[in-house]
Amino acid sequence: MTEHRYRPAKYDASRARYLDRRKRWICTHCGKAPSFGASRCEDCSKRAYERSEHVRGIPDWDPACTVIDSATGDKLGSWDRWEDAVLALSFEGVSLEDVELLSERSPMHAMAGWS
Numbered sequence: 001m002t003e004h005r006y007r008p009a010k011y012d013a014s015r016a017r018y019l020d021r022r023k024r025w026i027c028t029h030c031g032k033a034p035s036f037g038a039s040r041c042e043d044c045s046k047r048a049y050e051r052s053e054h055v056r057g058i059p060d061w062d063p064a065c066t067v068i069d070s071a072t073g074d075k076l077g078s079w080d081r082w083e084d085a086v087l088a089l090s091f092e093g094v095s096l097e098d099v100e101l102l103s104e105r106s107p108m109h110a111m112a113g114w115s
C-alpha cells in the first residue's frame with residue numbers, strides 16, 4: 001500500500017465533480033455561481049488571478065516575499081511563494097511572530113500594467 005495508490009480515486013472524484021459542474025455551467029471552484037461555460041465564475045477567476053499575482057512570479061521577477069528577523073533586521077531569506085517561506089521557517093523552528101514578511105514588487109511588475 002503506497003500513498004500513490006490512493007491518488008487515482010481521489011483524482012477521479014474531484015474530476016467527476018469538476019466535469020459535472022462544468023456541464024451545468026456552475027463554477028467548478030465555489031460550486032454556486034453560474035460560470036457561463038467557463039470553468040470558474042467571475043468572482044473566483046478574479047480571486048484566483050489576484051492570488052496568483054501575489055503568490056506566483058515569472059522567473060525573471062524578484063522573489064515574491066522576503067523574510068526579515070524583526071529583532072535583528074537580518075534577512076533570513078527570499079522565497080517565490082508565501083507557502084514556501086512559511087514552510088522553510090517552520091523547518092528552521094522560527095516563529096512567524098519573530099519575523100517580518102515583506103512582499104516585494106519589482107519595478108518590472110509595475111510597468112507591465114496589470115489591470
Ligand SMILES: [Zn+2]
Nearest residue numbers: 027030041044
Ligand atoms: Zn466561483
